[in-house]
Amino acid sequence: MLGPQSSLVMYDEEYQRILLLLERLLRESNSKVIFLVDKNGQLIAATGETANLDTTSLASLTAGNIAATGGLAKLIGEKEFSILFHEGEKDNIHISIIGGRVILVVIFDQRSSLGLVRLRVKKASNELAIVFEDLVNKTEQEAMSNSAPSPFAEITDDDIDNLFN
């Protein structure tokens, strides 16, 4: 499991595996949009009808939501609430925590149902958790072997200054 303070690193291979899993979940659960967010509010991946959606804001608010309900959980002696569900007039949001650090968000309407979404999410969660396990192992190995130096090791002050010009 990813620690709360370790940097999240995403590689191409794992990203593709995640996308495939999300796309399959989208089909099998008949949902509209699915996205995956780091608990710190960073968007990891998204699929479905995302064109008119502000996914960055959604990611940040989802993480805030999970953080707030996590705080509530602790107050009553629970570790966390691993599933949240918001019901709207047309669209609904199903939010669940994967592997302790990543948040899976499924947006669906009347073409699907809460039962179906819960069922499919459960299966996909286990598979996604494995990818994130692999990702953590890979990150650790890369860090230990030092074979590929960080692309940021060579950053100069000029590079940073240029960002603000």
Added chain:
Amino acid sequence: MSFINYASREINCKIVYYGPGLCGKTTNLQFIYNKTAEESKGKMISLATETERTLFFDFLPLALGEIRGFKTRFHLYTVPGQVFYDASRKLILKGVDGVVFVADSQEERFDANIESLENLKDNLEEQGFDLEKLPFVIQYNKRDLPNLSSIEELSNLLNPRKVPELEGCAMTGEGVFETLKAVAKLVLNDLKKGG
């Protein structure tokens, strides 16, 4: 902590603006939002009360440009400054990469600054962070007002470690981008060290 995405060649960092109630954290973000080109910013979200006091947080995503082929994105957050929102403040600090402490330079807010800084240290500790080791800058805000504590006085008390400190007036924007730049620099330098 930072999120490095090799798949989309992006690097995301989280910066939190901290400080006592009404010190100008939200005003800092609003100024940045107003002065940033459309293509470089996302929507600014403010979870505020009806009287425009921050209830949970403000959020502003910024895309600063590329470094070594990686798109650099900063997510700016503010915390609610009012003392009784402490539970919410702790949550915002999760996964922070850099902190800006916005101090209110007015004499009557002297104690509030100290209290808020102590609160920041405590809350960071609870999340497993040490302020001494985190990219950290201080902005002495509201320098346009009449009843001010001197910079020397503020600095002695709030900045014993002598981290970068800047004078500001968030209403007019003075020092706002300089502050952001100072903290972004520290965060990126941290990244360079592999932090």
